[in-house]
Amino acid sequence: MKTLLKSLCLFSLLINSIIFAQTTTKSTFQVKGNCSMCKERIESAAKKTGAKTANWTAETQKLEIEFDATTTSADEILKEIANVGHDNEKYSATAAVYENLPSCCHYEREPSFLKKEISAKPIKQDNQFYVRGNCGSCKARIEKAAASAGADSSNWDADTQIVTLNFDPAKTSADLILKKIAEVGHDNEKFTTKDATYNNLPDCCLYDRTLPLGVKSDLVHHEEEPALKKDFSQNADHFDKSIEEVRLTKLEQATALSKKETGLTFNIGTKELLKAACCNLSESFETNATVDVSFSNAVTGTKQLKMLGLDQKYTSLTKELLPSIRGIASPYGLNLIPGRWIGGIQLTKGGSTVVNGYESITGQINTELLKTQEQPETAVNFFADVHGRVETNITATSQLNEHWNQSVLLHGNATLGKTDSNNDGFLDQPTGNQINAAYLLNYNDLEHSGFGTHFGISFVKDQRFGGQTAFDKKTDRSQQSAYGVGIDLSRFEIWNKTGYMFKDKPYQSIGWMNQFTTHHQDSFFGQRNYWGNQNTFYSNLVFESIIGNTNNKFKTGASFLYDQYDEDYLTQNYKRTETVPGVFFEYTLTGLKYTLVAGARTDFHNLAGTQFTPRVNFKYDLTPKTIVRLSAGRGFRTANVFAESQQYFASNRQLEILGNGGKIYDLKPEIAWNYGASIQQEFKLFNRKATLVADFFRTDFQDQVLADLDLSPQKLVFYNLDGKSFANSLQTQLDFTPAKNLELRLAYKYYDVQANFIGGKREIPFMAKNRGFFNASYSTDKNNKGAFWNFDSTLQLIGEQKLPNLNFNPENYRLPEYSKSYATLNAQISRTFNKNIRVYVGGENLTGYMQNNPIIDVENPFGNYFDASMVYAPIMGANVYLGLDFTF
Structure with a gap:
């Protein structure tokens, strides 16, 4: 009896186990x-x-x-x-x-x-096998492959995803047939197609590889x-x-305003960057309403950015979240990051997080380089314009194994043509060339070991020659009378970012970033020489965790910045070394409808003294479609008066520094407070999603280093602010899609930028109070061959600008108090063929507007009145370019 009971119990357990296994x-x-x-x-x-x-x-x-x-x-x-x-x-x-x-x-x-x-997975017989595919072309390819592998006959059905095979086992096998089918591009239950083979299939044959074998899906997307x-x-x-x-x-959105970020952050993707020529970072914002781009003078051909009504030097420019364009690199650094290397740009208006440093005043622009996405990719780009500028880009991203991937980035450009649009005897843009290379290596195993690291190395060499068309760069300057400009740049960077995410604590991590940079410039402007060298080491250690729960997060850590400067201007040498250890703490509080980010850092600057930098950002979601943001924060920086004022080297102004006992050029560091408020509203327009953003920012300075152009037309005088200096920026922007595939962006900006100069309160020169912006982008529907068109145009209206006072010059060499308003139009048309080939043609400044006589006293470049720095509008007429992209 006991044996029977035991047997029944064991049998019952077995049955329960089987039932449980079958029902789980x-x-x-x-x-x-x-x-x-x-x-x-x-x-x-x-x-x-x-x-x-x-x-x-x-x-x-x-x-x-x-x-x-x-x-x-x-x-x-x-x-x-x-x-x-x-x-x-x-x-x-x-x-x-x-x-x-x-x-x-x-x-x-x-x-x-x-x-x-x-549909549910259909049932198959012994001589049937699941094979992925879509259409009639797939059917022909699969059955042809089966025949070549020895099948007597075969029949593939697109609806069931099943191929029925008839073959003689003495001559071939199912494995051999299915292997051949995979070799021509079709995954099956025995073998998987190589990515390269799959990617070369016609678009109509690109089946969904993520679905279970035997299941066919017509996935659709309606916006x-x-x-x-x-x-x-x-x-x-x-x-x-x-x-x-x-x-x-x-x-993919070309430019997306993040709803999650506490700060006003725009994410600019490759779709946006391809709307224009985008040969380098300075040209990546031609279709963006937030950043203003302009030429800095009439001889070097360089462009500068302005944000919130202030010069580029007040914006933190980072690459891979590491300090990039600053110090001696400020005037030309934007030209050293090729546009085709850029994987994305994050643009934040107002003071950014204290974790990234103390120099951000008007905002931060971070550039991310290309990295491996879902599949390896090699791309080749050729570009040329009517002014003799040509360039080539080669980018290759690949997966080395499960955890390692790499990026190889190569760039070369040359300006061969000598353009003088207004026949004033000066080149509108310098000739020269650039060679640029970078290598990125990434390891990611966060899911298992919690460890990841990123390594990068880059080198660039850039040479430019400008000035009068008669200037010969091969002849010693002492042996010729023509005015010439020569700029020779070299830059080397090596960096690493390593992070670890704690097991079973996805909210807790530690990261360490390190970078070494050396930047060298050897240049001359007529008879004026400038030589500079900067060595920089940067390190940042960040620990992130929570207090109690994930509603209360914090970041804390320490940073170290080392800058060694060595400059020669004319016959005088300027040397200094800045060492800045710092500590920081940032707290994030997340509520039902709000997020508060409050942080502070203390930096112990060996020359500027101890600096305390608090910053706070607050976001409140009035509704899921209405977001209000507030921000306030402090920033400070040490001015590099020679490097940051090189646009004025193309003149015969004498540079003078009115020191006040500071330890850097006898000047004190610049300090600024930035305050901002914005509202983001989503709504329906033409029954489609639209977004309206309005923001206002104010920046107040203390000890700002002013560059005074008005004391004398023959001088540029630097001194610390004594009084008030402020910049008010108001912007409204509307993004909407009135019809399918048509995207429109309208924006208006108002700037009020003033400072107390020695001669009294005045507007900052070369800043238009009113600016209008309109961008339209249209794409045709992709046809069954994968070919489509893109059309893009950008119209910018620039209002009158306050110009420097040149009334002490002879009448012929004076400027009006304000410039005239003008408009510029850029446009581009591109055609994409089978995803792998793209041809584009475009034009810049198609309105043809040019500044009259951009160079003062152009006939006497070595005279007292010569000045090529009074540039407020385009100095070149319409430019037309052509480009070709290949992707493998």
Whole structure:
């Protein structure tokens, strides 16, 4: 009897085990969310509804669950997840629940997870095999491959994704046939096609490789489609089996204003950069309304940026979040980052985070270089314009193994043509050439070991010669009477960023960044020589964690900056070494509808003394579509009066410094406070999404180093501010899509920039009070060959600008008090063929507006009145360019 009972118990356990094994289901679903708070909420909801395990990942937006199908279902689990606020494949959260989520959890609800019905995997026979494909071309290719591998006959069905094979086992095998089918481009249940072969298939044959074998899906994306309805599937079992993985296709935005960032941050992608020639970083903002781009003088051909009404030197320019264009590199550094190397740009208006340093006053522009995306890619670009400028770019990104990937970036350009649009005897742009190379190596194993590192190295050599058309760069200057300009630059950078994410603590990490840079310039402007060398070492250690929960985050750490300057101007040498150790702490508080980021840093500058830098940013979501931001912060910097004023070297002004006992050029460091407020409003216009942004920023200076052009037309005088100096910036911008594939952007900017100079309160010169901006971009629908057109145009209206006072000059060499208003028009048309070839043609300054007589006393370049720095408008007429891109 005991033996019988034992046997029954064992039998019962066995049956239960079998039943349990048969009823335990594993499934993967798409669920929307952003952060660690979302992860906790989603997984808790799943487990509450009966899931035995639940794991949601923000990067993939995937939820993996295990559950007992006898006690719950995927339908019930996904419904509960929607009830707590997270849209998924089957259910959408209500607007009320979504709006009550913390602001950091407000994911993008459009586009939603959209798909047509996916059929369940069909049943196949012994001589049938799953083979991926789409169309009639796929059918012909698969059956031809089967025949070449020895099949007597074959029949592939696009709907079932099944190929039926008839063959003689003595002559061939199913494995050999399926291997041949994979070699021509079609994944199957035995073999996987190489990426290179798959990528070379016609567009109509590019099947979805993410779906389970044997499942065909017609995934679609409609920009304004509503979220999925709750009656998506009536059959829960069918839903569980067939919807294991769905790809979300989201249209790339050229420039996106982040809703998540506390600061006013614009993310500029490659789509935006391709709207214009974009040969280097200075030309990457031609279609952007936030940054103003202008030529700095009439002989060097360089462009400078302005933001919030202030010069580029007050904006922190970083590359890979490391200090980049600063110090001696300021006047020409933008030309040393090729546009085709750029993977993306993050532009933040107002004071940025204290983690990145103390120099940001008007904002930060961070450039990210190209890195490996979903698949390896090699691209070649050729460019030429009618003024004799040519360039070539070669970029290659590749995956070395599961964790390592690399980027090889090469660039070369030359300006061969000698252009003198106004026949004044001076070149409108210098001739010369540049060779530029960079190598990036990345390791990423955050998912398993929590470790990642990034290494980079770059070198650039740039030579430019300008001045009078009669100047011969091969002849010694002492042997010729023509006015010449020569600029010889070389720059070397090596950097590393290493991070570690603590196991089971995704909110806690530590990162260490290090960079060494050496920048050298040897130049002459007529009879004026300038030589400079800067060696910089930068290190930043950052620890990030939470206080109690993820609503309370903090970052803390220490940084060190070492700058060694050595400059020769005329016959005088200026040397200095700046060492700046610093510590910082930043706290982030996240509430239901608000985010507060407050931070402070203390830097111990060996020459400028101890500097305390507080900054605060606050974001409040009035509604999911209405966001208000406030910011305030302090910044300081040490001025490099010679390097940052080289646009005035192209004149015979004498440079003079009125010192006040400071330790850098006998001047004190510049200190500024920046305050800002903005509102971001999303709404429907023409039944499509539109975004309106209005922002106001004010910058107040203390001890600003002023460059006074008005004391005398023959002098440029530097001195510290004694009084008030401020810049008010007001901007409104509207982005909307009135029709499919047509994107419009309108903006208006108002600047009021004034300072107390020695002669009294005056407007800062060369700053237009009013500016208008309009950009239109249109793309045709892709046809079945993958070819499409892009059309883009940008119109800018620049109002009158205050000009320096030259009334002490003879009448012929004077300027009016204000310049005239003018407009510029840029446009580009591009044609893309099969995703691999792109041809583009464009024009710049198509209105043809040119400044009259940009050079004062042009006939006497060595005389007292010669001045090529009074530039406020284009000095070249219309420019037309042509380009060609190949992608492999």
